Amino acid sequence: MAVNKVNEDLLRERARYTFNIEELTNFIDGGEEGTRNRREVEDMVIHVKELHDEVPEDYLSHKERYENAVKKGCILIDLLKEHVLRHSSFDAYKPSNMYRVLSMAKEVSPVLLHMGMFVPTIFGQASAEQQEEWLHKALMLEIIGTYAQTELGHGTFLRGLETTATYDPSTEEFVLHSPTLTSYKWWPGGLGQTANHCIVVAQLYSREKCYGVHAFLVQIRDSETHMPLPGIKVGDIGPKLGFQTANNGFLGFDHFRIPRKNMLMRNAQVLKDGRYVKSKSDKLTYGTMMLVRVMIVSDAAYELSRAATIAARYSAVRRQSMPRPGQPEPQILDYVTQQHKVFIAIATSHALRLTGGWLWDAYSSLTHDLDQGNLDQLPELHALACCLKAISSRDSNSLVEQCRMSCGGHGYMSSSNFPTIYGATAATVTYEGEYTVMLLQTARYLMKAWKEALGGIVLTPTVAYMVTYNKAKPAWVNTPEAIIQGFHAVAVGKVKEAADGIEYHQNSGKDYEDAWNAASVMLVKASECYCRAIICETFWKEIQKHSRSMSRNLAVVLQQLSELYLSYWVLERSGDFFQVRTVPLTRTKFEFVSFASPKCHCQMCTGFVAHITSVVVLAVQVSIQNLTLTFCTRKRNEFDIGSC
Numbered sequence: 001m002a003v004n005k006v007n008e009d010l011l012r013e014r015a016r017y018t019f020n021i022e023e024l025t026n027f028i029d030g031g032e033e034g035t036r037n038r039r040e041v042e043d044m045v046i047h048v049k050e051l052h053d054e055v056p057e058d059y060l061s062h063k064e065r066y067e068n069a070v071k072k073g074c075i076l077i078d079l080l081k082e083h084v085l086r087h088s089s090f091d092a093y094k095p096s097n098m099y100r101v102l103s104m105a106k107e108v109s110p111v112l113l114h115m116g117m118f119v120p121t122i123f124g125q126a127s128a129e130q131q132e133e134w135l136h137k138a139l140m141l142e143i144i145g146t147y148a149q150t151e152l153g154h155g156t157f158l159r160g161l162e163t164t165a166t167y168d169p170s171t172e173e174f175v176l177h178s179p180t181l182t183s184y185k186w187w188p189g190g191l192g193q194t195a196n197h198c199i200v201v202a203q204l205y206s207r208e209k210c211y212g213v214h215a216f217l218v219q220i221r222d223s224e225t226h227m228p229l230p231g232i233k234v235g236d237i238g239p240k241l242g243f244q245t246a247n248n249g250f251l252g253f254d255h256f257r258i259p260r261k262n263m264l265m266r267n268a269q270v271l272k273d274g275r276y277v278k279s280k281s282d283k284l285t286y287g288t289m290m291l292v293r294v295m296i297v298s299d300a301a302y303e304l305s306r307a308a309t310i311a312a313r314y315s316a317v318r319r320q321s322m323p324r325p326g327q328p329e330p331q332i333l334d335y336v337t338q339q340h341k342v343f344i345a346i347a348t349s350h351a352l353r354l355t356g357g358w359l360w361d362a363y364s365s366l367t368h369d370l371d372q373g374n375l376d377q378l379p380e381l382h383a384l385a386c387c388l389k390a391i392s393s394r395d396s397n398s399l400v401e402q403c404r405m406s407c408g409g410h411g412y413m414s415s416s417n418f419p420t421i422y423g424a425t426a427a428t429v430t431y432e433g434e435y436t437v438m439l440l441q442t443a444r445y446l447m448k449a450w451k452e453a454l455g456g457i458v459l460t461p462t463v464a465y466m467v468t469y470n471k472a473k474p475a476w477v478n479t480p481e482a483i484i485q486g487f488h489a490v491a492v493g494k495v496k497e498a499a500d501g502i503e504y505h506q507n508s509g510k511d512y513e514d515a516w517n518a519a520s521v522m523l524v525k526a527s528e529c530y531c532r533a534i535i536c537e538t539f540w541k542e543i544q545k546h547s548r549s550m551s552r553n554l555a556v557v558l559q560q561l562s563e564l565y566l567s568y569w570v571l572e573r574s575g576d577f578f579q580v581r582t583v584p585l586t587r588t589k590f591e592f593v594s595f596a597s598p599k600c601h602c603q604m605c606t607g608f609v610a611h612i613t614s615v616v617v618l619a620v621q622v623s624i625q626n627l628t629l630t631f632c633t634r635k636r637n638e639f640d641i642g643s644c
């Protein structure tokens with residue numbers, strides 16, 4: 001049998017990298033043990049022939065594709081369980097590990113929602129007694145669940161959900177009902193044919209009073225026959241852009257009864273006589289969504305790293321055109337336009353991975369605080385999870401598309417894997433909180449923070465700079481730290497512009513809701529800029545922190561990638577930087593000038609914006625050229641596919 005010979009161009013590129021690949025791999029995996037665990041699971045998977053398709057999945061029927069995905073999902077879960085039993089150090093059920101393993105099969109797993117939301121909801125919202133009853137069964141997949149919140153009529157507006165759960169004290173049961181067609185649950189992954197249980201989010205009624213949305217654990221199919229239970233209507237919602245094997249389904253209840261104990265009671269409770277015991281915060285019901293949003297940042301980075309690796313490798317082996325007559329066709333990696341497409345995808349995968357790790361640590365700290373009854377950090381973490389989920393998924397999805405396009409026609413083949421990666425990342429922009437809605441949630445937080453900043457109140461860490469920028473303007477010097485300060489100045493300017501916009505519309509007679517809506521494009525922009533500043537600052541600081549304990553050669557390359565990321569986004573947002581005005585002193589200072597602002601001294605602003613712009617653009621061009629030069633002198637570093 002012919003042995004696949006590695007492409008000579010690829011071998012030559014790999015012989016050129018200037019740093020230790022194993023060191024980078026360990027850095028990406030979060031340490032040597034992470035690499036060891038990942039490789040152990042990969043080695044298990046790679047040798048299971050049932051996980052390799054004889055026929056491309058695109059040539060299978062929907063039923064065959066689903067059955068294929070179920071088969072692979074079972075194999076992967078069994079491998080994971082076996083690995084967990086053998087190596088308790090590998091926390092297989094830490095959700096992001098689970099996603100990594102399930103995504104080793106090309107098809108999205110029909111049990112993704114079981115592991116991605118059903119299990120975490122039991123962890124986060126079930127009482128200790130309920131965890132005792134359900135958690136082990138769920139972890140061992142003795143029950144298979146999903147998360148049924150979205151309805152045909154409502155996905156974003158949770159307070160508008162129509163499914164009802166009405167408490168009947170005479171039988172100590174909740175009666176679940178879908179009063180309208182629009183109240184049917186629509187979308188939950190695994191619901192079509194796979195799940196026999198689900199978390200149902202419904203409006204809780206007791207003693208004829210509505211207490212808002214709460215979560216219930218509901219068995220929907222018979223454990224033996226797998227048929228829907230009486231009073232349950234359930235099935236598949238049909239073909240989608242991607243995620244074809246996620247088995248998304250619909251679910252309707254016809255006065256379906258469940259025991260009182262099936263209301264998840266970690267936070268709020270309904271007593272036997274129907275009395276409602278309030279949670280410390282209604283917002284705790286939303287806890288699972290915050291967890292998944294936090295996970296999505298890291299998983300969006302992971303999917304982008306796969307796409308960037310494919311594009312980088314293809315760029316090394318593809319030769320095209322003849323800039324010099326008679327010369328061999330060059331590798332497309334030598335075209336600066338190709339580097340401009342691919343290198344930012346590599347840099348962004350690192351930026352989002354490191355930011356995702358930072359956010360996971362913040363979330364872990366919050367869950368510890370919540371266990372102690374301290375909710376102080378909840379609003380900031382909600383704002384962070386919303387904007388970082390939105391921006392990371394959108395950046396990942398658009399850069400996956402950019403990587404696909406950088407591979408020409410071959411990028412359009414299913415065998416390139418770009419269509420599958422694109423379908424997965426496109427979904428993340430919408431699910432777990434739609435892009436715009438998430439940014440508006442963060443904007444709510446920023447408007448409150450701005451009011452506190454104006455009053456000189458000490459702010460939470462990620463918005464603390466608003467107080468300083470509102471008083472003293474930072475000096476401009478051409479360093480990464482100054483560019484980050486520039487992003488802070490832009491973010492403050494956009495927040496101020498949006499707050500001024502709301503005030504302007506209120507002063508013109510609109511109520512707050514209409515003024516908010518009229519200013520909502522500026523509010524989204526303010527959240528985007530706040531989030532970009534966080535990613536830029538976190539990426540840079542994480543690289544500085546880790547560089548101290550890594551070899552110089554690797555530190556240099558990662559530093560270049562973080563500088564590329566900063567420079568790229570200054571260029572992408574140069575319009576926002578143009579709005580940064582300097583004051584004519586010996587040292588240039590930042591002051592954000594909104595084009596809508598009557599205070600702009602345009603000849604001065606134009607003069608100094610030209611000055612600051614030339615400095616910014618010059619700095620940016622220099623750093624991009626430096627990076628390009630570095631890479632162009634064929635010191636490009638091929639990332640070991642296993643290390644991305």
Ligand SMILES: CC/C=C\C/C=C\C/C=C\C/C=C\C=C\C(=O)SCCNC(=O)CCNC(=O)[C@H](O)C(C)(C)COP(=O)(O)OP(=O)(O)OC[C@H]1O[C@@H](n2cnc3c(N)ncnc32)[C@H](O)[C@@H]1OP(=O)(O)O
Nearest residue numbers: 116149155156157158159283286289296299382431432433
């Ligand atoms: C590439 C692969 C990547 C990842 C794979 C990993 C895992 C895969 C697993 C799952 C993915 C697959 C399937 C997807 C599943 C789903 O999509 S599940 C359904 C998700 N649905 C949503 O996210 C709904 C979005 N809507 C909302 O969150 C809310 O409706 C709202 C938008 C926040 C609006 O809320 P509402 O209108 O009720 O009220 P507001 O007045 O706006 O807010 C009220 C106050 O509550 C605070 N709040 C809101 N949400 C939260 C929260 N989650 N945590 C904490 N606090 C919250 C809000 O800030 C307000 O507070 P206030 O300002 O002080 O008043």
Ligand SMILES: Cc1cc2nc3c(=O)[nH]c(=O)nc-3n(C[C@H](O)[C@H](O)[C@H](O)COP(=O)(O)OP(=O)(O)OC[C@H]3O[C@@H](n4cnc5c(N)ncnc54)[C@H](O)[C@@H]3O)c2cc1C
Nearest residue numbers: 147148149150154155156187188189427431432433434436
């Ligand atoms: C692949 C996939 C898998 C999914 N899996 C699940 C699952 O397992 N479980 C589950 O419960 N759900 C799931 N969902 C549903 C998902 O959570 C919802 O689609 C998502 O929350 C968006 O809600 P929606 O579809 O109702 O869109 P809408 O909220 O109707 O959004 C439509 C448009 O209206 C705009 N809009 C809405 N509200 C506002 C506002 N207040 N201000 C400004 N603009 C607004 C949005 O920005 C958007 O442009 C899944 C979705 C997808 C695509």
